[in-house]
Amino acid sequence: MAPSLLFAEAQVAGALKEQDEDRSFAADLNLDQIVTAIAGHREEKDLISGVLFGHLRDAGAVRYRQEVFQDLDDPALFDEAQRFAGRMGEVRAHLRQLTQMRYRYQREGWLLDAAAIYCDAVQSLAGHLASAQIGSRALLAFREYLAAYVASAGFTALVRDTRSRKDALARIRYTTCIRGDRVDVSRYQDEADYSATVLRTFERFKQGTVKDYRIRYRTWPGMNHVAAQILELVAKLFPEEFTELDEYCTRHSAFLDDGIRRADRELQFYLAYLDHIRPLRLAGLPFCYPDVSASSKEVFAAGTFDLALAHKLVLDGKPVVSNDFRLDGRERIFVVTGPNQGGKTTFARTFGQLHHLAGVGCPVPGSSARLFLFDRLFTHFAREEDLTKLSGKLEDDLVRIGEILRAATPGSIVILNEIFASTTLHDARFLGTKLITKVIRLGALCVYVTFVDELAELGEQVVSLMSTVVPDNPAERTYKVVRKPADGLAYALAIAEKYDLTYDRLRQRLTR
Amino acid sequence: MKVHLLYEAQDFDFVAGLPPGHEALIDDLELAILLGAMAADDKFLAEVSRKVLLTSLHDPQAIRYRQQVLADCLAQPEIIREMYAVAVGALQDKRELWWGGYGGNYQGPSSNLSGAVGHLEGYVARLRQQCGLFVTAQAYRANVARGIFTHFIRQEDPGMVSGRLDDELRRMSAIADQIGPHCLVLFNESFAGTNEREGSEIGHQVVRALLDAQVKVFFVTHRFDFAERFRRQHARSTLFLRAERQPDGGRNYKLAVKDPLPTSFGEDLYYRLGGWLDEDQAARAHG
Numbered sequence: 001m002a003p004s005l006l007f008a009e010a011q012v013a014g015a016l017k018e019q020d021e022d023r024s025f026a027a028d029l030n031l032d033q034i035v036t037a038i039a040g041h042r043e044e045k046d047l048i049s050g051v052l053f054g055h056l057r058d059a060g061a062v063r064y065r066q067e068v069f070q071d072l073d074d075p076a077l078f079d080e081a082q083r084f085a086g087r088m089g090e091v092r093a094h095l096r097q098l099t100q101m102r103y104r105y106q107r108e109g110w111l112l113d114a115a116a117i118y119c120d121a122v123q124s125l126a127g128h129l130a131s132a133q134i135g136s137r138a139l140l141a142f143r144e145y146l147a148a149y150v151a152s153a154g155f156t157a158l159v160r161d162t163r164s165r166k167d168a169l170a171r172i173r174y175t176t177c178i179r180g181d182r183v184d185v186s187r188y189q190d191e192a193d194y195s196a197t198v199l200r201t202f203e204r205f206k207q208g209t210v211k212d213y214r215i216r217y218r219t220w221p222g223m224n225h226v227a228a229q230i231l232e233l234v235a236k237l238f239p240e241e242f243t244e245l246d247e248y249c250t251r252h253s254a255f256l257d258d259g260i261r262r263a264d265r266e267l268q269f270y271l272a273y274l275d276h277i278r279p280l281r282l283a284g285l286p287f288c289y290p291d292v293s294a295s296s297k298e299v300f301a302a303g304t305f306d307l308a309l310a311h312k313l314v315l316d317g318k319p320v321v322s323n324d325f326r327l328d329g330r331e332r333i334f335v336v337t338g339p340n341q342g343g344k345t346t347f348a349r350t351f352g353q354l355h356h357l358a359g360v361g362c363p364v365p366g367s368s369a370r371l372f373l374f375d376r377l378f379t380h381f382a383r384e385e386d387l388t389k390l391s392g393k394l395e396d397d398l399v400r401i402g403e404i405l406r407a408a409t410p411g412s413i414v415i416l417n418e419i420f421a422s423t424t425l426h427d428a429r430f431l432g433t434k435l436i437t438k439v440i441r442l443g444a445l446c447v448y449v450t451f452v453d454e455l456a457e458l459g460e461q462v463v464s465l466m467s468t469v470v471p472d473n474p475a476e477r478t479y480k481v482v483r484k485p486a487d488g489l490a491y492a493l494a495i496a497e498k499y500d501l502t503y504d505r506l507r508q509r510l511t512r
Numbered sequence: 513m514k515v516h517l518l519y520e521a522q523d524f525d526f527v528a529g530l531p532p533g534h535e536a537l538i539d540d541l542e543l544a545i546l547l548g549a550m551a552a553d554d555k556f557l558a559e560v561s562r563k564v565l566l567t568s569l570h571d572p573q574a575i576r577y578r579q580q581v582l583a584d585c586l587a588q589p590e591i592i593r594e595m596y597a598v599a600v601g602a603l604q605d606k607r608e609l610w611w612g613g614y615g616g617n618y619q620g621p622s623s624n625l626s627g628a629v630g631h632l633e634g635y636v637a638r639l640r641q642q643c644g645l646f647v648t649a650q651a652y653r654a655n656v657a658r659g660i661f662t663h664f665i666r667q668e669d670p671g672m673v674s675g676r677l678d679d680e681l682r683r684m685s686a687i688a689d690q691i692g693p694h695c696l697v698l699f700n701e702s703f704a705g706t707n708e709r710e711g712s713e714i715g716h717q718v719v720r721a722l723l724d725a726q727v728k729v730f731f732v733t734h735r736f737d738f739a740e741r742f743r744r745q746h747a748r749s750t751l752f753l754r755a756e757r758q759p760d761g762g763r764n765y766k767l768a769v770k771d772p773l774p775t776s777f778g779e780d781l782y783y784r785l786g787g788w789l790d791e792d793q794a795a796r797a798h799g
Contacts (some may be wrong), residue, residue: 005536009514009674105520109772161576191708197665219575224716231613304706337707338704339706340677340678340705341673341675341677341678342675345675362656371768381770382667382676392723394776394778394781395781395785398778398782398785400783401788402785402788407790418676418705420778421701421704421705421706422665422701422734423734423772423776423778424735424736424773424775424776425732425735425736425737426736426774426775426778427775427777427778427779428775428778430779430782431782432781434787434788434789434792435788437789438788439788441789451706451707451708451711452707453707455774483674488707488709490706490707490709490710491710492706492707492711492713492714493705493710493713493714494706495677495678496681496714496717498681498686498717499682499684500688501681501684501685502716502717502719503687503717503720503721505717506688506717506718507721507724508723509688509689510688510691510692510721510722510724510725510727
């Protein structure tokens with residue numbers, strides 16, 4: 001049985017399915033954007049999204065994947081893996097196309113080509129892995145599997161047969177003689193090479209070398225009826241070679257090994273993620289392999305950032321602001337207050353993304369991190385009012401939060417962003433206090449973004465964070481979120497000034 | 513023959529653009545539902561209803577003219593439908609002729625006729641839906657607003673470009689560029705993207721400037737600071753409405769003329785829904 005590159009044991013068919021639960025957190029955290037960007041239009045996009053949306057609870061299972069990522073951090077191995085993936089893609093394209101082909105020998109030729117590419121891909125990867133410095137359990141097991149496969153009677157026969165069929169076909173020489181609408185095909189018997197004669201004749205007109213504008217149609221699967229008939233005639237002229245080709249195809253029609261195919265598919269997940277973060281790494285942003293634990297909630301991250309936002313900023317050539325966070329001892333809850341547009345929502349998303357991606361086994365944004373393997377991730381972000389529903393927004397919020405608190409366990413993460421923003425301060429304070437008290441008793445990890453300062457002082461489990469501004473120019477945000485007591489200053493008027501919306505400015509604008 | 517069913521002495525200008533801020537108006541007031549009902553899947557009617565509905569009249573006489581047309585339509589719906597059928601038939605005949613290779617001017621007077629009748633059919637459709645150009649009320653009197661603007665609370669920008677307050681202020685600034693005396697602004701939970709104190713302060717400054725510039729303001733808010741300041745400083749020019757609440761905590765969706773309160777009964781709602789803490793649930797079970 002071939003080893004999986006994604007799962008330590010054969011746990012797992014159920015593991016992905018089991019997690020196919022409520023994904024409402026993905027949109028709030030912009031994880032859906034990240035997953036779409038990574039999976040893109042890849043052949044294995046369903047598998048990649050499935051893996052990226054699922055998360056693991058077992059530290060060993062997470063490390064199993066981290067190790068593969070770490071091995072692939074070696075550029076030579078990464079390149080080889082990509083080359084392998086590219087060739088396997090070609091093999092599958094060949095096999096797909098040949099089912100559409102109408103002529104037998106054309107199909108057989110394509111099967112032979114596909115097998116040749118496959119043998120080459122497998123041998124090349126096996127050769128590279130044999131000498132590569134790898135440390136992951138997955139790739140070590142796969143290397144062993146691959147070595148055994150390459151040495152197996154089946155594969156050696158495939159290589160041998162493929163080579164000899166290729167050679168035999170390459171030795172075939174025939175001539176076609178075209179007179180009007182009649183085409184004669186015969187064995188080549190040392191006739192003069194007419195092409196060479198033509199070239200020689202026109203040699204004198206040649207002015208230096210020119211760019212080769214010919215289209216290589218070798219890989220074009222279409223074949224017209226004339227070419228097909230010529231091929232039939234050639235087959236009759238060389239019965240031995242073509243009989244052997246028939247036999248070859250019967251014997252090797254299902255040459256693709258399931259274990260190799262599986263590794264190829266699972267490898268796509270790693271390659272897709274690494275492809276996605278490569279431009280960020282090139283821009284100097286750090287990624288790290290977090291320590292993960294399903295028991296310790298003393299989490300921290302240094303120099304971390306929102307992956308979705310960073311991707312966008314790097315594409316636009318803009319700088320990315322990174323942040324740190326840390327929970328020690330009995331601390332469990334971040335209450336984030338402070339100026340708007342100061343990075344509070346981004347901080348909340350980053351906290352969620354980081355934990356989710358760590359649970360998938362991916363390298364995460366940041367120079368170092370220790371993260372918690374949660375059971376479920378719950379989010380509730382402020383939403384536009386929905387007029388089609390008659391119940392009030394506050395009631396909706398309370399119902400939704402009630403659902404979250406009933407489903408959450410001490411192993412959950414709860415991320416709440418500006419909930420109760422549509423109620424009075426008095427009520428927001430009352431409800432926020434009840435909510436945080438409940439989360440404290442539960443012991444779950446929580447990020448709570450709010451404008452109610454008092455909530456940042458509800459006990460030793462609560463850590464107060466604030467978004468910050470440039471001291472001399474409060475309209476300019478730093479996007480830094482730091483540990484400090486809530487001081488009630490949101491600097492909102494500075495932004496209102498920026499938009500000329502203070503009383504004096506607006507009055508002037510309206511009396512034009 | 514020219515038929516004027518929208519104005520007394522002129523054609524409706526279909527080429528003119530829609531007024532500024534009309535997208536927000538459609539979204540915030542959920543006009544898409546009304547426009548959809550008016551058009552009943554007819555693309556032409558959809559275009560016409562959209563333009564007519566969003567191009568407000570500023571002259572009471574013009575408004576009355578349309579109301580009278582509408583009253584006639586309501587009284588004689590069969591005639592209106594027949595007119596529309598004739599117009600559509602004429603248009604189709606023309607088109608068939610054109611397709612037959614005889615040529616023909618598609619922009620001729622028949623399209624005006626059809627256009628005019630189109631509005632009528634639109635009104636009839638709406639009447640059928642119990643929501644005509646009439647307002648939904650037994651009686652209604654209002655001044656004519658020069659323009660109507662909306663500033664409603666919005667969801668966080670998924671593009672991650674700006675924070676909520678920034679987005680709110682940008683939209684407010686766009687309104688300020690277009691608004692003038694005798695306009696109306698409808699605010700819904702505006703300036704909620706910051707804390708109570710600063711949100712109230714911004715709201716107060718903006719609304720005061722609008723009032724001083726002869727703009728009428730309708731403001732839905734949960735900010736007690738903000739409302740209370742108007743009660744203390746501008747009580748004579750402000751009408752305070754409050755969502756009515758029944759003794760059992762239920763609501764009847766009626767607004768009553770009442771002063772602002774510091775609570776929106778979140779506490780009651782919390783206990784009514786059962787609470788999240790064990791002791792709250794126990795208290796509820798016993799209470």
